Amino acid sequence: MGHAGAQDRPGGPGGTEPPDAPPAEAAPADGGAPAAGRAGRRPATTAAELARQALLIFDERGFDATTVDDIAAAAGIGRRTFFRYFQSKNDVAWGDFDAHLERMRAALAATPPQTPVLAALHRAILDFNTYPPSEADWHRRRMALILGTPALQAHSTLRYRRWREVVAEFVAERTGRAVTDLVPQAVAWAFLGVAVAGYEQWLTQPGAELTEILDRSLRLLVDGFAHSL
Amino acid sequence: MGHAGAQDRPGGPGGTEPPDAPPAEAAPADGGAPAAGRAGRRPATTAAELARQALLIFDERGFDATTVDDIAAAAGIGRRTFFRYFQSKNDVAWGDFDAHLERMRAALAATPPQTPVLAALHRAILDFNTYPPSEADWHRRRMALILGTPALQAHSTLRYRRWREVVAEFVAERTGRAVTDLVPQAVAWAFLGVAVAGYEQWLTQPGAELTEILDRSLRLLVDGFAHSL
DNA sequence: GGAAACAGTGACACTGCGTGCCACTAGCTC
């Protein structure tokens, strides 16, 4: 659940910057973006920029009423090229979720072994969904789109799979079970469930703080539902 | 999760109306023209029969490699007619899930008020997924298809929504909360999660009993995960 | 400087899902 929109850029620094700043000569050795140096034609845009454009149109016109042609045209690329940046129209709403997910995996792996498993997950999921204020509004709009569009709701199941894998692998590793065992899988499914429930709750409350609601939702699971009923 | 394949027959009124006695032919097997009774042309087939045919082809050729034309042709109807029985190719895999779901709602509503909420859910979900041996094999194949096909996995999220509603409504009613509150929603999501985890586990174990694995999975949640870690 | 290698682009054609439209068919009642 949740992720920043940041992605690596080919021609310049990453983040939320305009598409192509340096047309002639790419900035030498900027950060880690390996723009110049490689052979071949430079990409016309970036996945992050494409996702940004698409989200704007989705907001304006609705997901279903927006065609891939619309997005491609707005980004100044061909329709065929769009599908080289994203596997499907659905995927564009998520941006680069996997990269963000890697950070959660790393955070979990770095948890001290004596930390209880459930507490570690609780902590990691909250961190995973903590965003700087500058991205908060962006993130909210993205999640409102995803959780409010049936086609995206359905598709999100596939994106959540890797999220569950990360959780299940952690539980398996810490409790000496196989990843495919019932317990790690059930824990992963249950955490995903309460996280989504928290997100949905958050979206119904305009001014609310995501992490706060998420914290409440996760605690229901960690403490046991019986404790709250 | 889970449901029988039974559906209303064409000769009789649909949905919750009183069933009609099929005089001539009632066998869901192929061939026979269905029973009469009302004005207008008789349906060419039934949703249940169509689903049965489709599942056979999916088993043989795979979901993605099967086109709607294939299914329609096998059932002896036109492609356009197929979409009057099912909204999408995805839906055909589920058959009439909603009718089965109504029984779970009724079972929950009939639970004695003094029964603890979690115990009532535990019981109802197990009952909901208990099938007579004659349907067991059929059910397993259906669920293997659904949980093993990405397109259906994604789509199932939309079918699970009503399932979650039933659970959330029960929790809300019994605990004096609104259905939209965090607690009923989180409980519904969490139960769905562990139920799916149980199903997935069941499918990896050829000879296993569904209710038994489901029972273990649900208990993880009811007793609290901390209890098992 | 020029050729070759290379990465990325976009036009075109094709399959398949889902939908609106509409004429047609088959049952019933009067």
Place this chain on the structure above:
DNA sequence: GAGCTAGTGGCACGCAGTGTCACTGTTTCC
């Protein structure tokens, strides 16, 4: 029979996603 009614299916359309292939811009090597 006529008229009503419910269901059928052909046709055309829009749109997602994919394979193919010629083209374009960039670096590297001679």
